[in-house]
Amino acid sequence: xxxxxxxxxxxxxxxxxxxxxxxxxxxxxxxxxxxxxxxxxxxxxxxxxxxxxxxxxxxxxxxxxxxxxxxxxxxxxxxxxxxxxxxxxxxxxxxxxxxxxxxxxxxxxxxxxxxxxxxxxxxxxxxxxxxxxxxxxx
Numbered sequence: 229x230x231x232x233x234x235x236x237x238x239x240x241x242x243x244x245x246x247x248x249x250x251x252x253x254x255x256x257x258x259x260x261x262x263x264x265x266x267x268x269x270x271x272x273x274x275x276x277x278x279x280x281x282x283x284x285x286x287x288x289x290x291x292x293x294x295x296x297x298x299x300x301x302x303x304x305x306x307x308x309x310x311x312x313x314x315x316x317x318x319x320x321x322x323x324x325x326x327x328x329x330x331x332x333x334x335x336x337x338x339x340x341x342x343x344x345x346x347x348x349x350x351x352x353x354x355x356x357x358x359x360x361x362x363x364x365x366x
Contacts, residue, residue: 234346
C-alpha cells in the first residue's frame with residue numbers, strides 16, 4: 229500500500245460530477261490504496277444519517293461493493309494510539325488542537341508509512357512527518 233484515502237477523497241466518486249483526476253488516481257492506484265477505520269466510520273455514519281431513499285441505497289452499495297470490497301481498512305490500534313498521543317501532546321503544547329479524528333487518521337497513515345490523500349490538507353499540515361497529497365487540486 230502507498231496511499232491512505234481520507235473521507236472527502238473516497239466520497240468524490242459518488243458525486244454527480246466527480247473530479248476526473250481523483251477518479252483516474254483511484255483507478256491507477258487501486259492496488260495501492262487503503263483507508264482508515266475512522267474514515268470508514270465517517271462514511272458509514274454519513275450514510276446512516278440519510279433517510280431511506282434511492283440515494284442512500286446507492287451510497288450503501290458503493291461503500292459495500294467498492295470501498296469495503298476493494299481496499300484494506302486499517303485499524304486505530306495501540307501503535308496508532310501511541311503516535312496520536314505523542315503528536316496531540318506536541319500540537320497542544322504549541323497551541324494547536326486539530327480534530328481528534330484527524331489525529332487518528334494522521335497517526336494511522338504515519339505508523340504505516342503512507343501518504344495521506346485529503347482535500348483538507350490544512351487540517352493535517354501541522355502533523356510531523358506526514359506525507360500529504362490533494363488529488364482535488366490537480
